[in-house]
Amino acid sequence: MIAKEEPSGSGKQASSNHLNTLNLMPAVKELHRLNSQDLCRLLKDAGNFSIHYRTGKGVLLEIDMDKLARSLPLHLTTTLIYSSRDEVVFRYVLCGIRLLHSLCDLSPRLPKFDQIFLHDVKVVEQMIDLVFYMLIILSTYRQEDNAFKFKLLSHSALVACSLHLLTGFISPQFQDIANVLLAHPKVDLFMDVAFGSVRVVVRCLEITLIACYKDFSMESNLLSEQVVYFLCQQCEASLQFIQSLCQQKLFKERLLNNKVFQTRLL
Template sequence: MKNDKEEPSSSAEQVRTFNSNKAKQAIDLISAVKELHGFSSQELNKLLKDTENFIIQCHTEKGSPIKIDMEKVASFLPLHLIAVLISSDRDEELFRYILRGIRLMYSLCDLAPRHVKLEQILLDDVKVSEQLLDLVFYMLIVLGRCSQEYHNSNTILLMHSTLVACSLYLLTGCLSSQWQDLVQVLLAHPKVDIFMDTAFGAVHMIVMFLQMKLSDQLTDEQVVNYICQQCEASLQFLQSLCQQKNFRERLLRNKVFELEFFSYR
């Protein structure tokens, strides 16, 4: 079994370049995430239909006009979110921002079949597809390493459980909604073993937090219910993957290898 601390490297060098050469672009992406994450797919679709040159015109919370190049957002958002993950502290602000970014990313993937430009970028561009996969892998690695100190913050626990589910289901948006096809893509990825470790590890972290909340006499029932819902969604995703024979066999083979390795040691 590969070490779960190993991280996808295909986007790492690109992130360094992104950080050094794309400062203004990063600012534009931050504005895009902040202003567009709350729009549904239908609302974004309407905005895109009314655009010229795929540039959305809207207003900030303070009422200032802003123009957002959606072609650039679709092209660079996955790498931008990876860069934020790498360079930021693991705190409430980071989780909130990444959650907004993933929601926007999912909406764009959902709209891709209806807009040629989005389809060319998100579904046909191999580089962007690889970055989307790396984003999910990085996100699950981060979520699987969260400190138990987060148990003291209901807000972080809620965002953590939501991020795990959203990260997993982003795969159905950017790769395929058909489980058989999704599994084939994952198994063909050179770091599928990392995905298996981190996906199950991140969901296990939710279960641990949930157990701690249930044992806490001062637990907020609404918080527990919400975490349960997100945990159930994540578990259903993993169950759907495991219902595919080739994924299940790969997972079991890895576990056998892991047991043999530690027995040998």
């Protein structure tokens, strides 16, 4: 993608950028701000499934949404594998996962996305790999007794968004999700890292609540409340997902027979 920025105050039209080389980062950084309804409106006005989107800096992006949807899961996984996994990277991956949520939401309204996310075996496998790999990383996250760090917020959001991504491209029904996971050769690994990552989220919330209890200063009270509220939301979303999975009989039986999981509980 080649971008040209309009000079400030200039009436000249910005050059468009075509997603020929599939440089996804500009598209992810811009489109994650849009919900599925906004994206749907852009696509209805677009020809050949390419949208034109002008950034706040005056850059006009031409984005092939078919290529974006098919390439984004592998792109995010590759970013995680070959990056330093710092806060900037996690923030970017979170933007990408949120964009995937919006694209999956479009599936019932746009047959092309339905074909990509529900029926393209390669893309579905890459989506599952993304969720699994993300949870592996998040489950090994080392908590620090320092509250109000952005990484606590990004970690909690990534866990919830990664888990709930399964409802987007598999099914909103947890029985269907359980069946797909049970058929996966690494289902026991999923159980281990899913519970491990949620356990870390609970610990992040605990660290923040302890810090709030120790600091009652009026100056930081509003910020503290906002952080705690956000962490509670993400923690609840993750726990509800795990609970819904465990209510599926076959999944619960497999979980109880998971020796690695049993060892971690001891």
